[in-house]
Amino acid sequence: MARGKIQIKLIENSTNRQVTYSKRRNGLFKKANELTVLCDARVSIIMFSATGKLHEFISPSTTTKQIIDQYQKALGIDIWSTHYEKMQEQLKQLKEVNRNLRMEIRKRMGDCLNDLSIEDLQGLEQEMDSSVNLIRDRKYRTLTNQIDTSRKKVRNVEEIHKNLLHELDVLKEDPYGLVDNGGDYDTLIGYQNGGGGGSDLTTYPLLD
Structure with a gap:
């Protein structure tokens, strides 16, 4: 087919x-x-x-x-020659971009300002002010976050201290961990042998 x-x-x-x-x-x-x-x-x-x-x-x-x-x-x-010329042109453009960037950096460091007009200086000043405001705002946010973190840590420490004080007060009131059951102290340290007869009481020395 x-x-x-x-x-x-x-x-x-x-x-x-x-x-x-x-x-x-x-x-x-x-x-x-x-x-x-x-x-x-x-x-x-x-x-x-x-x-x-x-x-x-x-x-x-x-x-x-x-x-x-x-x-x-x-x-x-000559294909290679044409390609080489294009690469050289690209390299030249990249060098120019790099030169301009370095110049801008030096200006922001306070160098190379002699050739700038009053308008250029004012523009540079405004850019620097904007940059400073951004940096300052970021600094304040970072400080605020650190302060909040520190406050949380302090609150946790205070809570732990409060719990320890409470446990200390409990130990002062009842140093041996005995509970109040209406004053029947005998039932805590011994036992009664019979209903109405004499009681055989077993006592144990307390440890220091």
Whole structure:
């Protein structure tokens, strides 16, 4: 059964799109390898998926740089020189940003103010005042939190001290831990033997 033609357009479903990419990539690399073996061609294929993943095919005993160098030689262009110029321009911009940041830091330290106009000095003063207010506000919040924490610790210590004093008062009133049961002291230290007869009382010495 003949396979129907597939309309060439973006596959909307991301899963189907990734599966199709993997299958066609493998097929393309297979054809490139056959071309290398059958025709002694030097082939380099660089691919990036929709997720940014790199896939590359290079002919055996060949590097991508060699292919690009041969490409430049064939077209009479210099890709590396153009790339180097772009990197130099980016480096120049970064150095300028760094220089401006260092200048701003020195201004806030009170240096490099001679060339500033009155408007620039006023603007700098307002920025410094705003910064000081923010720092002061943060300092006050930090101090408040520390004071609240200290107060909680003091309250806990006072509560512990109060409980200890209470326990000490209890011990002073009843040093041996005896309870008042209406004055029947005999029942605490001995027992009675019989209802109306004499009582055999057993006593125990108290420990110091």
